[in-house]
Each structure stands twice: as structure tokens, then as C-alpha cells.
Amino acid sequence: MKQKITGYHLDNENHWVAELKCGHNQHVRHDPPWSIRDWVTTPEGRASRIGIELNCIRCDEAGRAVAAAIIIEAKSQFLASYENAGISGLCEEGRLEAALGSLDSLPLDSILERALKPDPTQN
Numbered sequence: 502m503k504q505k506i507t508g509y510h511l512d513n514e515n516h517w518v519a520e521l522k523c524g525h526n527q528h529v530r531h532d533p534p535w536s537i538r539d540w541v542t543t544p545e546g547r548a549s550r551i552g553i554e555l556n557c558i559r560c561d562e563a564g565r566a567v568a569a570a571i572i573i574e575a576k577s578q579f580l581a582s583y584e585n586a587g588i589s590g591l592c593e594e595g596r597l598e599a600a601l602g603s604l605d606s607l608p609l610d611s612i613l614e615r616a617l618k619p620d621p622t623q624n
């Protein structure tokens with residue numbers, strides 16, 4: 502997901518880190534020959550890149566985590582509703598209707614909260 506650079510800071514090892522609009526950070530190292538970003542070495546160069554968009558890998562990861570969590574919850578809720586409707590004696594069409602209808606009440610807020618909970622193994 503593209504996010505604009507809003508500022509910079511140095512990390513503990515004196516590497517420049519871009520601060521993105523989403524609140525995530527991303528290294529913008531000038532470390533030849535592996536990465537060439539001589540613009541990051543001057544205040545003018547850094548200022549010239551404010552507002553430029555970088556691809557935020559953390560935002561992409563968060564989006565995928567939310568999508569995966571919704572799929573898992575939706576499958577679980579669908580199957581539970583389908584089973585309950587069968588126990589209640591509904592016909593096949595009624596069971597499917599009940600199972601599909603149950604997806605309208607997915608607990609999106611709690612799914613989001615669980616999916617986006619910071620992973621303590623990452624910093």
C-alpha cells in the first residue's frame with residue numbers, strides 16, 4: 502500500500518528511517534553498493550522527498566491479516582449456522598439461507614482488533 506513520507510529520523514545505527522503517513526516507518530538507507538539513495542544524506546535531499554509515496558509493507562501485512570481473519574471467522578460462522586439450522590429441522594435451502602444470513606452479523610470490530618493486535622515477536 503502506497504503511503505506518503507511525512508518525516509525522518511535516525512535509528513540506533515545512524516540509518517535514516519522515513520516516517521510514513523500511516524504511522525509506520527521504513528528504512529531509506531544509503532548503503533552503496535546495495536542501496537543508492539544519496540538524497541537521504543542531506544537535509545535538502547530528505548526535504549525534497551517529503552510527500553513522495555513508498556510502498557508500506559506493514560500496511561500490506563495488516564490488510565492481509567484482516568482479510569485472512571475475516572475468512573476464518575466467516576467460514577466458522579457459516580458452518581455453525583448451517584449446522585444449527587439443520588438441527589432446527591430446516592430444509593437444505595433454509596439451512597443455506599440461514600448460514601448466508603449469519604454472515605451479515607460477523608463481529609467485524611473484534612475480528613479487526615484480534616487481527617491487528619501487535620505481534621510481540623516483531624518490533
Ligand SMILES: [Zn+2]
Nearest residue numbers: 523525557560
Ligand atoms: Zn503503513
